[in-house]
Amino acid sequence: MKKYNVAVVGATGMVGRTFLKVLEEKQLPVENYYLFSSYRSAGKKIEFMGKEYTAIELTETAMDGKNIDIALFSAGGSTSEKFAPIFAKKGAVVIDNSSAWRMNPEVPLVVPEVNPDDLKWHKGIIANPNCSTIQAVVALKPLDDKYGIKRIVYSTYQAVSGAGLAGWMDLEEGQKGNPPKKFAHPIYNNCLPHIDVFLENGYTKEEEKMIKETRKILGRPDLKVTATTVRVPVFNSHSESINVEFERPFDLAELKDILTKAPGVVVEDDPANNVYPLAINATGHDEVFVGRIRRDESVDNGINMWVVADNIRKGAASNAVQIAETMIKNGII
Numbered sequence: 001m002k003k004y005n006v007a008v009v010g011a012t013g014m015v016g017r018t019f020l021k022v023l024e025e026k027q028l029p030v031e032n033y034y035l036f037s038s039y040r041s042a043g044k045k046i047e048f049m050g051k052e053y054t055a056i057e058l059t060e061t062a063m064d065g066k067n068i069d070i071a072l073f074s075a076g077g078s079t080s081e082k083f084a085p086i087f088a089k090k091g092a093v094v095i096d097n098s099s100a101w102r103m104n105p106e107v108p109l110v111v112p113e114v115n116p117d118d119l120k121w122h123k124g125i126i127a128n129p130n131c132s133t134i135q136a137v138v139a140l141k142p143l144d145d146k147y148g149i150k151r152i153v154y155s156t157y158q159a160v161s162g163a164g165l166a167g168w169m170d171l172e173e174g175q176k177g178n179p180p181k182k183f184a185h186p187i188y189n190n191c192l193p194h195i196d197v198f199l200e201n202g203y204t205k206e207e208e209k210m211i212k213e214t215r216k217i218l219g220r221p222d223l224k225v226t227a228t229t230v231r232v233p234v235f236n237s238h239s240e241s242i243n244v245e246f247e248r249p250f251d252l253a254e255l256k257d258i259l260t261k262a263p264g265v266v267v268e269d270d271p272a273n274n275v276y277p278l279a280i281n282a283t284g285h286d287e288v289f290v291g292r293i294r295r296d297e298s299v300d301n302g303i304n305m306w307v308v309a310d311n312i313r314k315g316a317a318s319n320a321v322q323i324a325e326t327m328i329k330n331g332i333i
């Protein structure tokens with residue numbers, strides 16, 4: 001069996017460290033790992049796979065002579081914009097966690113449970129969607145296939161880990177009464193309807209990402225989607241209220257059965273016993289947890305559901321590693 005040379009770019013960051021944890025768990029067929037960071041962490045020792053690695057400064061020539069086959073990027077959009085094409089030109093397949101390449105028509109935007117076939121037309125760069133989009137589409141895809149989605153209303157409750165270490169510290173320090181450094185307002189004891197920057201139309205960039213990425217992944221360019229994304233004082237795992245209208249009528253028991261059998265979905269839906277998805281239970285897992293599935297009585301063919309997942313694992317690192325696994329398994333790389 002072929003063994004691959006794998007680079008992790010941004011290995012010292014919040015997502016990068018989770019990449020290393022997921023890679024240790026999954027044990028891909030790997031010959032060599034190379035861990036890259038900026039000049040700031042270069043030289044830092046990193047314990048990984050029972051060995052001591054040294055963070056390598058990312059430069060335009062740092063990958064030379066390493067024959068890198070797969071490069072997992074989580075070092076921000078500007079680093080991806082500059083370095084993903086360089087890695088790709090030198091023969092690597094880049095799986096990028098930033099928003100830099102997601103809406104580029106030449107770049108597949110992939111969630112393995114939803115659109116694995118899009119991996120086949122890659123040209124060297126594959127984009128990992130935004131965390132909030134990933135968990136939503138895992139639950140929505142099997143329902144779109146069966147009933148045809150007409151409109152989606154997203155309302156998110158996003159954990160501070162999505163804003164990196166600085167976001168995490170704002171919640172920790174806020175509990176002690178210290179002012180925020182990352183967020184515009186205190187996050188402790190608060191909810192902020194503001195993730196990423198505001199756009200001219202009044203939406204935030206995070207909301208725009210969810211709308212456009214959902215359309216691209218589901219292959220439904222004209223799908224009606226709206227979103228309100230909110231930061232909440234939770235350390236990890238994003239929760240989402242998703243309201244969906246379908247083209248066709250449905251039987252609720254059958255719809256729940258479809259979700260129960262859907263890849264990557266775990267249905268937790270027993271309100272009589274207070275069973276529904278919770279952020280504290282989703283953390284550390286790669287599945288998308290779905291509950292509170294009920295008919296929306298205000299429209300003809302609609303449902304409401306509550307969808308929770310670990311935003312750093314399934315929302316970032318695990319999804320990217322699953323992309324690599326799928327490509328290896330299907331002989332795409």
Ligand code: NAP
Binds near residue numbers: 011075076129
């Ligand atoms: P973080 O904790 O701040 O880590 C950033 C990482 O990038 C560090 O390893 C840093 O290295 C490295 N880095 C920064 N500039 C670099 C450069 N010029 N060259 C090489 N490495 C560089 O941030 P994070 O929370 O892990 O997020 C990282 C990125 O992942 C985000 O900017 C975003 O694009 C993406 N992300 C995606 C999702 C998603 O929804 N899929 C979620 C969260 C994050 P040093 O240690 O040397 O500074």
Ligand code: 3JN
Binds near residue numbers: 077099209
């Ligand atoms: O805020 C969250 O919960 C998710 C954040 C994702 C993120 C953070 C910084 C930069 C992204 C992303 O993946 O869209 C980016 C970016 O690359 O634009």
